[in-house]
Amino acid sequence: MTRRSRHGRARPDDRPAAAGASAAKSDAPVIALHGVVKSYGIGDGAVHALRGVDLVVERGDYVAVMGSSGSGKSTLMNIIGCLDVPTDGRYLLDGLDVGVMDERRLSLVRSRRIGFVFQSFNLIPRTSALANVALPLAYAGVRGRERRKRALAALAHVGLADRVDHHPNELSGGQQQRVAVARALVTAPALLLADEPTGNLDSRSTDEVLGIIDRLNDAGRTVLVITHEAEVAERAKRVLRLVDGRVVEDRRQAAVDGPPPALAAAAAPVGVRR
Numbered sequence: 104m105t106r107r108s109r110h111g112r113a114r115p116d117d118r119p120a121a122a123g124a125s126a127a128k129s130d131a132p133v134i135a136l137h138g139v140v141k142s143y144g145i146g147d148g149a150v151h152a153l154r155g156v157d158l159v160v161e162r163g164d165y166v167a168v169m170g171s172s173g174s175g176k177s178t179l180m181n182i183i184g185c186l187d188v189p190t191d192g193r194y195l196l197d198g199l200d201v202g203v204m205d206e207r208r209l210s211l212v213r214s215r216r217i218g219f220v221f222q223s224f225n226l227i228p229r230t231s232a233l234a235n236v237a238l239p240l241a242y243a244g245v246r247g248r249e250r251r252k253r254a255l256a257a258l259a260h261v262g263l264a265d266r267v268d269h270h271p272n273e274l275s276g277g278q279q280q281r282v283a284v285a286r287a288l289v290t291a292p293a294l295l296l297a298d299e300p301t302g303n304l305d306s307r308s309t310d311e312v313l314g315i316i317d318r319l320n321d322a323g324r325t326v327l328v329i330t331h332e333a334e335v336a337e338r339a340k341r342v343l344r345l346v347d348g349r350v351v352e353d354r355r356q357a358a359v360d361g362p363p364p365a366l367a368a369a370a371a372p373v374g375v376r377r
């Protein structure tokens with residue numbers, strides 16, 4: 104692409120889609136939460152799902168969020184994904200203050216900058232894998248032929264080139280989740296959010312889906328994955344632990360700008376320990 108900013112420099116969102124990012128301010132962290140509080144209800148009956156979360160996530164990081172049921176993980180992901188708004192505090196996404204955006208802006212931000220993967224796949228039944236993956240492009244106003252081309256490429260990327268005409272009920276759980284991952288990446292979002300993506304998968308499908316997520320991170324996407332499972336968290340570069348709406352642990356396992364741990368291990372020469 105050759106679009107340039109007024110100053111003649113290539114803008115960050117002019118990078119090829121495969122490299123994965125569309126950022127407003129390339130120097131700003133992808134995610135910056137400042138004192139984020141989320142409460143449901145008021146007074147004595149209020150539930151405090153998040154009690155003041157400060158969190159900065161750099162571009163290219165791969166963050167696992169762990170914590171027991173009810174600790175606030177999904178609430179955190181919904182706020183980061185602009186599906187919900189904080190009760191208090193600030194959230195900057197790519198340096199842009201989400202708090203001042205109206206619903207129309209928010210839905211644009213969601214569809215252009217963020218890809219979502221859920222535990223239960225959330226595919227549309229009786230609709231081909233291809234049509235499921237192409238749907239976000241239809242919302243984004245991409246034309247029919249281009250939609251088909253990009254959706255086919257995304258399905259090939261997750262190893263499902265030979266299943267594009269299958270409906271969800273004709274696919275295994277692992278294949279359905281790979282369709283969901285293809286749908287999440289077809290718009291080339293800079294940020295991939297996954298809430299228990301392997302919660303409904305057997306161990307082989309878990310490995311396949313995590314391998315794809317590893318490679319997406321290695322290609323430059325920022326990944327935030329919510330998980331109960333230690334084997335999922337092991338693959339992240341950074342692990343956060345939530346207890347009762349607060350971040351109580353923040354542990355780095357690998358450098359932001361290096362490969363994710365599983366890929367680094369696979370690339371290490373035999374006998375060399377990392």
Ligand SMILES: Nc1ncnc2c1ncn2[C@@H]1O[C@H](COP(=O)(O)OP(=O)(O)O)[C@@H](O)[C@H]1O
Nearest residue numbers: 143150152170171172173174175176177178179
């Ligand atoms: N829409 C809601 N209304 C009321 N309480 C909610 C709502 N969503 C979540 N909660 C409460 O907020 C807390 C955190 O929930 P959640 O973020 O779903 O936790 P997790 O994903 O870690 O299991 C829980 O106590 C939950 O019951």
Ligand SMILES: [Mg+2]
Nearest residue numbers: 173176177178
């Ligand atoms: Mg949850």
